[in-house]
Amino acid sequence: MKGVEEICGWKYYGICFVGGMLSSGATHLAITPLDVLKVNMQVYPNKYNNGIVSGLSTIWKQQGSYALWRGWSGKLCGYGIQGGFKYALYEYFKNLYADHLLLHSTRNSIFFLSGLSAQILADLTLAPFEAVKIRLQIQPNFAKGLSDGFPLVYRNEGLPGFYRGLIPLWSRNLPFSMVMFSSFEHSVDLIYKNIVHKRKEDCSTPQQLGVTCFAAYTAGALATVISNPADNVMTSLYKKKAESAMQAIKNIGFINLFTRSLPIRIALLGPVITLQWFLYDTIKVLSGLPTSGGLARDQKEVKL
Structure with missing residues (x-):
């Protein structure tokens, strides 16, 4: 692994951008059919309310x-570019805030603020692609x-058409990203302490990537539940079913905000987030970097 002096360098953030772009673009491409069904379930709930297999079959037969x-x-x-910025900016803000706020804030605050800051900027690149994709x-x-x-x-x-759903997009993605x-x-910290009973630095690469996968699935499931209401609102606005x-x-309806399309979103995002983190960390490991989790100063303490 590379020395801690390289943890905060621009080369490091460049690798994070490439890793985030490739992992996010590939995983979101792979689940396109399920995403098509999810959007149609949100717009036409009475037509696609008999489950995932039935919904996919209906779309296939009719269209x-x-x-x-x-x-x-x-x-x-869209998600490739957004993923590159999201992961790279998260690492950047996490190190930035840790250097300036850690004495006055909890680690949890650092993670929340970093996810918030990264997602705000990353979604500016995603919104135009999302506007075209949903249509x-x-x-x-x-x-x-x-x-x-696009034309x-x-x-x-006009230009506002590309950002018609930006506020709902933020409403969905900001809580999702922060959580x-x-x-x-x-999850990474708890797994190493309570299950593996070893520091990350003392584990083999397969063990570290296994921890990444377990932590990622937990994170994806929790974030999906939190962001589901805003996802339904965003689709409704793009469809122009509401102004x-x-x-x-x-x-x-309040209850439907939380329940509509939730099973398929969990089916979508649980494996997607897991695979995304796995590919992202694999790219980092192949580049000679440590797997994700913790602050840069944690690496420095281990070095010392």
Whole structure:
């Protein structure tokens, strides 16, 4: 592993960006059919309320197999770029805040603030892709992909059309990111202390990656439950079933905000977050860096 003097260097953040981009883009591309179903379940709940297999079969029969991959380019590019910025910025802010706030704040505050800061900036890159992707998934005749979808949105709605759902996107992703990163960090710490009974530095690479996977699945499941209401509101706004977030909440219903599409989102995001962290940490390990978890000063203390 590389020395602690490189933990906060720009080369380190560059590796984190590449790792986040490749892991996020690949995992989100892989679950495109389930994402198509999730969006349609949110928009047409009465039509797709008989389970995942039935919903996928309905889309296949009525719209063809290609419909299950509608919006794949938005998933690959949008979430790839967003993932690169999210993971790299999280590492950057985590080290920045630890250097300036750790004496006055808890470690949990550092993780929450870092996830919040990283996600705010990362979602600015995702919003335009998400605007086109959702329209592609729920409007079969809207466009063929990003190449004609972007000009169409701009021509019909102007620049605001790309950021129509930015506030709901933040409402979904900010709690998700804060809970996901924080619970991941705490899960890693608890697993090493209470299950493995060894420091990370004393574990083999397969053991470290195994800890990453267990912590990631826990983090993904918790964050999914927290972010589900905002995900339903965002889809409703993009579909133009409501003109404001408050109207969308009223139309959907308070209970439905938490329950609608929740099973499929857990089925989606649990494995996705797990695989994402696994690929991300694998790329870091192959680059000679330690797996994720903890603060840079923890590495320095171990070195000392």
